[in-house]
Amino acid sequence: MADKHIDEISGVETTGHEWDGIRELNNPLPRWWLWTFYATILWAIGYMIVYPAVPMLTDATRGMLGYSSRGELLADLAGAKAAQGVISDRIASASLPEIIADPQLNQFATAAGAAAFKVNCVQCHGSGAAGGAGYPNLNDDDWLWGGDVDQIHQTIAHGIRSTEDAESRVSEMPAFVDILQPAEIRQVAAFVVSLTGTPNDAAMVEPGKQLFADNCASCHGESAEGNREFGAPSLADAIWLKVNGESEIAAQIRQPKHGVMPAWQARLGETTVKELAVYIHALGGGE
Numbered sequence: 001m002a003d004k005h006i007d008e009i010s011g012v013e014t015t016g017h018e019w020d021g022i023r024e025l026n027n028p029l030p031r032w033w034l035w036t037f038y039a040t041i042l043w044a045i046g047y048m049i050v051y052p053a054v055p056m057l058t059d060a061t062r063g064m065l066g067y068s069s070r071g072e073l074l075a076d077l078a079g080a081k082a083a084q085g086v087i088s089d090r091i092a093s094a095s096l097p098e099i100i101a102d103p104q105l106n107q108f109a110t111a112a113g114a115a116a117f118k119v120n121c122v123q124c125h126g127s128g129a130a131g132g133a134g135y136p137n138l139n140d141d142d143w144l145w146g147g148d149v150d151q152i153h154q155t156i157a158h159g160i161r162s163t164e165d166a167e168s169r170v171s172e173m174p175a176f177v178d179i180l181q182p183a184e185i186r187q188v189a190a191f192v193v194s195l196t197g198t199p200n201d202a203a204m205v206e207p208g209k210q211l212f213a214d215n216c217a218s219c220h221g222e223s224a225e226g227n228r229e230f231g232a233p234s235l236a237d238a239i240w241l242k243v244n245g246e247s248e249i250a251a252q253i254r255q256p257k258h259g260v261m262p263a264w265q266a267r268l269g270e271t272t273v274k275e276l277a278v279y280i281h282a283l284g285g286g287e
Helices: 029-051 068-093 096-101 101-119 147-160 182-194 202-215 248-253 270-281
Strands: 014-019 022-025
Touching: 014 096, 029 182, 068 101, 068 270, 096 101, 096 147, 096 270, 147 270, 182 202
Parallel strands: none
Antiparallel strands: 014 022
């Protein structure tokens, strides 16, 4: 006992270890803590025996129960798919108006279409379907090819100018660089701008109006209201798909840009295309 050192401040016996004049107090862990620690070790050993636990080169120990979280997930997904299968089959066999008229089918198709849209369509049309330069906004009521659910379905299924689908919608605005003189192109652009705004030179509007009637009205309409048979946009609503501004409009007349939308039916299947059509029609701009 005489050889044991007692710390003067705490009154606790030290272990006899000393580093640079610092002594270690002999404070053993509480018994309850030690027994808890031993219990966790036993639990870990039991877990390794019962459940998959030890990784190996190409696999892992299976455990006595043969449990697999991946297998459990696959079983849950299979159950959910089976539960959805009945409604999916009904959507596959129903017409689009029938789907919209049935509250259960409409709700399911809208939710499924929203999921399919996020995977396949947001890259061009945006996460909120608001579009962008060269990509149409699907929330408004400005539709190149028509905005009822059947026309939307046709566009999604067969695409626009898609070389992969014989039924794809096709329209080509000609390049007027070899048809009109540069001054005439500027006049047409001034007239188009005058429909919704103020052109740079008001004197160019009247000659531009006549040039428009002679060269553009056959597709865009006499009042520039557009023509859905050709996919020709309305020029009188201040909604611009590819250009905005007088100089850009002139450039589009001179050498037009033509976008391409893929045909989705062969990729996604008829049921998913129906769901997409119902979802897009429900965004607010559907007719």
